[in-house]
Amino acid sequence: MLDYKALSSLHAVLKFQSFDKAAEYLHLTQSAVSQNIKRLEQECGRPLLIRARPVVATPLGEQLLAHFNKVTMLEEGLQEAIQGQQATQPINIAVNNDVLATWFTDVVCQFSASDKTKLHIKAADQAKTRALLQTGEVVACVSQIGTPVAGGDSIFLGNMYYELVATPSFIEEHLKGDLSATAVLKSPSLIYDEYDEL
Known part of the structure; x- marks a missing residue:
C-alpha cells in the first residue's frame, strides 16, 4: 500500500x-x-x-x-456523491493552441454554466497532448491521435481546417506573387513551439 x-x-x-x-x-x-x-x-x-x-x-x-x-x-x-460537496480539485486537461484560439472557449463557457468544477488547462501541441494524458498529468485532452490510452476512451470531435491568409503587402514582399507551397514554406512564419509542424 x-x-x-x-x-x-x-x-x-x-x-x-x-x-x-x-x-x-x-x-x-x-x-x-x-x-x-x-x-x-x-x-x-x-x-x-x-x-x-x-x-x-x-x-x-x-x-x-x-x-x-x-x-x-x-x-x-x-x-461529492456522498455529501453533495463541490469538488475542489481542478480537472487537468490538455488542449492545443489552435483549439484554444478558436472553439474551446465556447466549450468552457457551456461547461462553467452547468458545473462549478475548476478546469486547469495545459496548452501543448496537438501531437503532445496525448503524452500528458499518458503520464497522468491530465485526465483528458484534445489530440490529433485517436487511439485511446489504456483505461481510457477516445471520441472523435471533428476536423479542423486551416486557411492560409496574408496581407497583399506580405504576398508582394515575401512571396513575389508566387503562391506555391514551396514559396509559402520559405516565407517568414510564426511557430508556437519546437513541436509545431504546421
Whole structure:
C-alpha cells in the first residue's frame, strides 16, 4: 500500500517548487516533508525528485504523482456523491493552441454554466497532448491521435481546417506573387513551439 501522506508531500513540493511552501501548505515542518519524501524514495528504491531549481520529478516520481492526482480526483468525486460537496480539485486537461484560439472557449463557457468544477488547462501541441494524458498529468485532452490510452476512451470531435491568409503587402514582399507551397514554406512564419509542424 502506498504512503499517501508521503505522496501528498511529493505533490506539494512539485506544485509549489519549494519544501518550505509545501510544508506550510500541508501544516508540517520542512523536515517532516523532506523525511516523507525520503521514506517514499527508500520504499521505491529510487529517487523521485531531482533537487535542483526548478525541482523536477524523475520518471518514477511523475508516475507516482499521476497516480496521486487520479486518486485525489476519485476521492473528491466520491465525497461529492456522498455529501453533495463541490469538488475542489481542478480537472487537468490538455488542449492545443489552435483549439484554444478558436472553439474551446465556447466549450468552457457551456461547461462553467452547468458545473462549478475548476478546469486547469495545459496548452501543448496537438501531437503532445496525448503524452500528458499518458503520464497522468491530465485526465483528458484534445489530440490529433485517436487511439485511446489504456483505461481510457477516445471520441472523435471533428476536423479542423486551416486557411492560409496574408496581407497583399506580405504576398508582394515575401512571396513575389508566387503562391506555391514551396514559396509559402520559405516565407517568414510564426511557430508556437519546437513541436509545431504546421
